Amino acid sequence: MNDLTPDREERSAGLKGLGCSRKRVEDARFTQGKGNYVDDVKLPGMLHGDFVRSPYAHARVVSVNKDAALALDGVVAVLTAEDLAPLNLHWMPTLAGDKQMVLADGKVLFQGQEVAFVVARDRYVAADAVELVEVEYEELPVITDPFESLKSDVVLREDLAGQTEGPHGPRKHHNHIFTWEQGDETATNQVLDDAEVVATESMYYHRTHPCPLETCGSVASMDKVNGKLTLWGTFQAPHVVRTVASLLSGIEEHNIRVISPDIGGGFGNKVGVYPGYVCSIVASIVTGQPVKWVEDRMENLMSTAFARDYWMTGKIAATKDGKITGLHCHVTADHGGFDACADPTKFPAGFMNICTGSYDIPVAYLGVDGVYTNKAPGGVSYRCSFRVTEAVYFIERMIEVLAIELDMDAAELRRINFIKKEQFPYQSALGWEYDSGDYHTAWDKALKTVDYEGLRKEQADRVEAFKRGETRKLMGVGLSFFTEIVGAGPVKNCDILGMGMFDSCEIRIHPTGSAIARLGTISQGQGHATTFAQILASEIGISADNIAIEEGDTDTAPYGLGTYGSRSTPVAGAAAAMAGRKIRAKAQMIAAYLLEVHDDDVEFDVDRFAVKGAPERFKTMKDIAYAAYNQAIPGIEPGLEAVSYYDPPNMTYPFGAYVCVMDIDVDTGVPEIRRFYALDDCGTRINPMIIEGQVHGGLTEALAVALGQEISYDKMGNVKTGTLMDFFLPTAWEVPNYETDHTVTPSPHHPIGAKGVGESPHVGGVPCFSNAVQDAFRAFGLRHTNMPHDHWRIWQTANDLGLHE
Amino acid sequence: MFDKMHIKMNVNGEDHEFLAEPRDLLIYALREKLNITGPHVGCDTSHCGACTVTVDGKSVKSCTMFVAQANGAEITTVEGIGQPDALHVLQESFREHHGLQCGFCTPGMITRATKLLEENANPTEEEVRFGMAGNICRCTGYQNIVKSILAAASELNSAKEAAQ
Ligand code: FES
Numbered sequence: 017m018n019d020l021t022p023d024r025e026e027r028s029a030g031l032k033g034l035g036c037s038r039k040r041v042e043d044a045r046f047t048q049g050k051g052n053y054v055d056d057v058k059l060p061g062m063l064h065g066d067f068v069r070s071p072y073a074h075a076r077v078v079s080v081n082k083d084a085a086l087a088l089d090g091v092v093a094v095l096t097a098e099d100l101a102p103l104n105l106h107w108m109p110t111l112a113g114d115k116q117m118v119l120a121d122g123k124v125l126f127q128g129q130e131v132a133f134v135v136a137r138d139r140y141v142a143a144d145a146v147e148l149v150e151v152e153y154e155e156l157p158v159i160t161d162p163f164e165s166l167k168s169d170v171v172l173r174e175d176l177a178g179q180t181e182g183p184h185g186p187r188k189h190h191n192h193i194f195t196w197e198q199g200d201e202t203a204t205n206q207v208l209d210d211a212e213v214v215a216t217e218s219m220y221y222h223r224t225h226p227c228p229l230e231t232c233g234s235v236a237s238m239d240k241v242n243g244k245l246t247l248w249g250t251f252q253a254p255h256v257v258r259t260v261a262s263l264l265s266g267i268e269e270h271n272i273r274v275i276s277p278d279i280g281g282g283f284g285n286k287v288g289v290y291p292g293y294v295c296s297i298v299a300s301i302v303t304g305q306p307v308k309w310v311e312d313r314m315e316n317l318m319s320t321a322f323a324r325d326y327w328m329t330g331k332i333a334a335t336k337d338g339k340i341t342g343l344h345c346h347v348t349a350d351h352g353g354f355d356a357c358a359d360p361t362k363f364p365a366g367f368m369n370i371c372t373g374s375y376d377i378p379v380a381y382l383g384v385d386g387v388y389t390n391k392a393p394g395g396v397s398y399r400c401s402f403r404v405t406e407a408v409y410f411i412e413r414m415i416e417v418l419a420i421e422l423d424m425d426a427a428e429l430r431r432i433n434f435i436k437k438e439q440f441p442y443q444s445a446l447g448w449e450y451d452s453g454d455y456h457t458a459w460d461k462a463l464k465t466v467d468y469e470g471l472r473k474e475q476a477d478r479v480e481a482f483k484r485g486e487t488r489k490l491m492g493v494g495l496s497f498f499t500e501i502v503g504a505g506p507v508k509n510c511d512i513l514g515m516g517m518f519d520s521c522e523i524r525i526h527p528t529g530s531a532i533a534r535l536g537t538i539s540q541g542q543g544h545a546t547t548f549a550q551i552l553a554s555e556i557g558i559s560a561d562n563i564a565i566e567e568g569d570t571d572t573a574p575y576g577l578g579t580y581g582s583r584s585t586p587v588a589g590a591a592a593a594m595a596g597r598k599i600r601a602k603a604q605m606i607a608a609y610l611l612e613v614h615d616d617d618v619e620f621d622v623d624r625f626a627v628k629g630a631p632e633r634f635k636t637m638k639d640i641a642y643a644a645y646n647q648a649i650p651g652i653e654p655g656l657e658a659v660s661y662y663d664p665p666n667m668t669y670p671f672g673a674y675v676c677v678m679d680i681d682v683d684t685g686v687p688e689i690r691r692f693y694a695l696d697d698c699g700t701r702i703n704p705m706i707i708e709g710q711v712h713g714g715l716t717e718a719l720a721v722a723l724g725q726e727i728s729y730d731k732m733g734n735v736k737t738g739t740l741m742d743f744f745l746p747t748a749w750e751v752p753n754y755e756t757d758h759t760v761t762p763s764p765h766h767p768i769g770a771k772g773v774g775e776s777p778h779v780g781g782v783p784c785f786s787n788a789v790q791d792a793f794r795a796f797g798l799r800h801t802n803m804p805h806d807h808w809r810i811w812q813t814a815n816d817l818g819l820h821e
Numbered sequence: 822m823f824d825k826m827h828i829k830m831n832v833n834g835e836d837h838e839f840l841a842e843p844r845d846l847l848i849y850a851l852r853e854k855l856n857i858t859g860p861h862v863g864c865d866t867s868h869c870g871a872c873t874v875t876v877d878g879k880s881v882k883s884c885t886m887f888v889a890q891a892n893g894a895e896i897t898t899v900e901g902i903g904q905p906d907a908l909h910v911l912q913e914s915f916r917e918h919h920g921l922q923c924g925f926c927t928p929g930m931i932t933r934a935t936k937l938l939e940e941n942a943n944p945t946e947e948e949v950r951f952g953m954a955g956n957i958c959r960c961t962g963y964q965n966i967v968k969s970i971l972a973a974a975s976e977l978n979s980a981k982e983a984a985q
C-alpha cells in the first residue's frame with residue numbers, strides 16, 4: 017500500500033453513504049425557482065379545464081344547459097356525464113372497491129361535486145364559462161351525521177339500492193358501507209365483565225385535510241398520430257395511475273406514459289384518482305389537444321381527499337394496579353358520498369387494528385362501520401400509514417383516561433404495560449407481528465431528558481398557585497408513546513386494486529464508475545434523490561455524488577406502488593439495497609478475475625474488492641466497472657446492471673416517545689408550547705439531517721391538526737372551512753422549535769435495518785399535543801374533550817370546568 | 822372579452838412588453854406570459870406566500886395584484902436573486918440548513934427573506950418568524966427555514982464587515 021492510499025475511514029466518508037447528513041441534490045433547482053411542477057408544464061396548443069361544481073350537498077341534477085358557455089369565445093367543449101357515458105367513464109372505481117361519479121350522473125352527493133367540465137383556451141375563459149353553464153338542481157334532504165345516516169330513510173347511494181353485499185361484506189342499511197371486525201369480541205367482553213377496573217370513553221377524531229402547498233392537477237396529451245397518451249400529474253403512485261388509466265380508457269398500457277414531475281408535497285392528498293385526472297384525459301382525447309387541469313385551493317379542500325372523521329368508542333380493562341387486560345374499540349367511520357378511502361384492498365379501515373399501540377394487551381376487539389353521508393369522499397392517510405394516526409390517538413387517549421380512572425401517573429401506566437424488549441417479535445391481539453422494539457429504553461431516555469418528575473412537581477405547584485389566584489395559566493404535560501406500522505407491504509396481504517405492494521429498483525453502472533438508479537416510488541419532498549443514492553453508495557462502493565436517482569416516469573422507471581404510508585425506505589429502499597447487492601456479487605467475480613484469484617478470495621472493502629489478507633492487492637469499483645464494459649471475461653456477461661423487486665416479509669414498526677410542555681391561558685384559551693421533545697426510533701438512520709427535517713414537518717402538521725385544523729360542515733352540508741382563511745395552516749409565528757433525539761433499533765428483516773420516519777412525528781405528535789392540552793385541566797376534573805383544541809374550544813373547556821368563576 | 826392593455830415591466834433586469842387583460846393577475850402574467858415559473862400558486866387568496874415577488878422594492882403576493890397595477894414596475898422573482906454560478910447567500914443557506922423539502926414554497930420564502938434582510942440586517946429569531954409569517958410551508962415546520970435565514974444574515978453581515 018502506498019502512502020497516498022486514503023485510509024478506510026476517509027474512503028468511507030467519501031462515499032457519503034448511510035448515516036451521512038448529506039446535503040440534498042434536489043435543492044439547487046428548487047432554490048433557483050427551477051423546479052418543474054405540474055402547473056409548470058406548458059405544451060403547444062394546450063387547453064385548460066375547469067369544473068362546474070355543485071353548490072348543494074344533496075340534490076338531483078335536473079338539467080345542464082351548456083349553450084351559453086359553448087357560445088363564449090375560446091370555449092372548446094363542455095363535458096357532462098352524458099358525454100362520458102358512451103365511453104363508460106362517467107363513473108370510476110375507487111381504491112376502496114366502491115365507485116365514484118366522475119361527473120354528476122343524475123344527482124350530487126356532496127358540496128363541490130364535479131358536475132361539468134369546461135375546456136377552454138385559457139384558465140380565465142374556462143372560469144368565465146363555468147359561470148355560464150346553467151344547472152338546474154332539485155334539493156334533497158342532507159345528512160352530515162353518520163349516526164343519523166344509519167337511521168335515515170333517505171337513500172344516499174341510489175345506484176347501490178338493494179345491494180346488501182358490498183366489497184367488504186354485508187351492508188346493514190342502505191347508507192352502510194361495511195363492517196370490519198378484528199380480534200375476539202366474546203373474549204374481550206368477558207375480560208371487560210370480569211375486570212377490576214374499566215375505563216370507557218367516546219371521542220371524535222375530526223375531519224381534516226392534508227392540504228399540501230401545491231394542489232392536485234394533471235396535463236393530458238393524447239397524440240392521435242402515434243396513439244400515445246402522456247399524462248403528467250400530481251401522482252404519489254404513477255405506475256398504478258398508468259394501470260388504472262389503461263383499464264378505464266382501453267388504451268393499451270404500453271401506449272400510456274405517466275409522469276409525476278416535481279410534487280409540491282403530498283401527505284396522502286395525491287394518492288387517489290380524481291375526476292379532474294379522468295376529465296383531462298377524456299378532454300384531450302376529444303379535442304386532440306393537450307388539456308391541463310389544476311384545482312384551486314378551495315376545490316382542493318372541498319373535493320379531494322379528506323382525512324380522519326372517525327367516531328371512536330373505547331373500553332379498556334385493567335387490574336387495580338394498572339395492568340391492562342383487554343381493549344374494545346368501535347369506530348363509526350364517516351366516508352362521505354363515495355367510499356374512496358386509499359387503503360390496501362383487504363383493509364377497509366386501514367391498519368386501525370394497530371390500536372393496541374405499544375402495549376402488551378392480551379385480548380382485544382376492533383369493529384369499524386363505514387357509513388355514507390353528504391360529505392366529500394376521501395379518507396386518505398394524511399401523513400401516516402393507513403389510519404394509524406387514528407389508532408394511535410385512540411390508544412394514547414384511552415391510556416390517559418385509564419390513568420385518570422386509576423388515579424395513576426400516565427407515564428408509569430405506560431411503562432408497566434409496554435411490550436418488553438424480549439417479547440419481540442411480538443404477536444398482537446389484533447393480528448400484527450411487531451418486528452422489533454425497545455420501548456422501555458426510549459421512554460426512560462425521554463422522561464429523563466425532560467426531567468419528568470420536575471415537570472410534574474412544577475405542574476402541581478402551578479395548580480396550587482392557580483387556586484390561590486396567583487396565576488391564570490395552567491401547565492400541561494403531554495405524553496405519547498407510539499408504534500407506527502409502515503412499509504406496506506407483504507404482497508400476500510397488501511394490494512391496491514389487485515396490484516401487490518412490492519417496490520423496485522433498477523441500477524446501471526456506467527463504464528466510468530458512475531451510476532443511475534431508477535425506482536418505483538416518487539419523492540414529494542422527502543429527498544429520495546439524496547437518500548436512495550446513500551443507500552446504494554454504501555452497498556456498491558460508489559460515491560452518492562456519482563449516483564443519479566430517477567423516479568416518476570413510467571416509461572423508464574420499474575413498476576412500483578409509489579410513495580405513501582412511509583413505504584419508500586422500507587420497501588423501495590430495500591429494493592435498492594438488494595439491487596446493490598446483485599451488483600456487488602457480479603463485481604466480486606470481475607474483481608477476482610482481474611486479480612487472478614478465486615471469487616472467494618476477494619472481499620468487499622468500502623469502495624473496492626481486495627484480496628483477503630493482502631489489502632494492497634485490490635480493484636476499486638471504478639476499475640471493476642470499466643472492466644465490465646471493456647474486457648471479455650470468460651463466463652461473465654458484459655455490463656454491470658441489476659434489478660430488484662422487493663416484497664417485504666413484514667411491515668416495519670418505527671416507534672417513539674414524545675413529551676410536550678404547554679402553558680395555557682385560561683382566560684384566552686391560548687396554548688403556548690414551551691417545550692417539545694421528540695425521540696424517534698426509525699431503525700438504521702440513512703440521513704440524520706433529512707430525518708430531523710421530516711420530524712419537524714410531521715410535528716408541525718400534528719400541531720395543526722390537534723390545535724385547530726378542521727374540515728367542518730354545517731347542517732346543510734356547506735363546507736365551512738374551504739379557504740386558508742378558515743382552514744388552519746400554522747405559520748412560522750405559531751410553531752415552536754423542536755428538540756429531536758433518537759434510539760436505534762434496526763428492523764431485523766429489512767436489508768439495512770431501516771424502518772421509515774416521514775409519518776411517525778405526525779402519528780405520535782397529534783396525541784402528544786392533545787394530551788398536553790387535556791392534561792392541563794386534569795386537576796380540575798377534565799377526562800376527555802375532542803380536538804381540535806383551538807382557542808375557543810380551550811376557553812370553552814375552562815369555562816365548563818368553572819375556571820372563569 | 823375585455824380590451825387588452827399594453828403592459829410594460831422590467832422583470833429580473835429584463836424589459837418585457839405584452840398585451841394582457843386588466844383583470845389578469847400578476848402571478849399568471851409572470852407564469853404564463855413570461856414563462857417565469859419560480860413563483861407558485863398555493864392558494865389564490867393571499868394566505869400562503871408561494872407567489873411572493875418583489876415589486877418596486879416591496880414584497881408582494883402576486884396572486885393579489887392585477888397585472889395592470891404592476892404596469893411600469895420593476896419586479897424581482899426568485900430567478901433574479903442569484904445565478905447558477907453565483908447563488909445568493911440565502912439560496913446557499915437554505916440548502917446548507919435543509920430549509921426546504923418539496924420546494925414549492927421555497928421561491929416565495931427566499932424572495933421574501935431577501936427583503937426581510939434588507940429591511941432588517943440583524944433580525945432576532947422572533948423577528949424572522951414574524952417577518953416570514955406571510956409565507957406558509959407545509960413540509961419543514963419552519964425550524965430550518967428560520968435557521969437558514971439567521972445563518973444567511975450573519976454571513977451577509979460578516980461579508981459586509983470584511984468589506985469595510
Ligand atoms: S398564491 Fe398568492 S398567497 Fe397563496
Ligand code: FES
Binds near residue numbers: 229280921924957
Ligand atoms: S418545502 Fe414544501 S411547502 Fe415548504
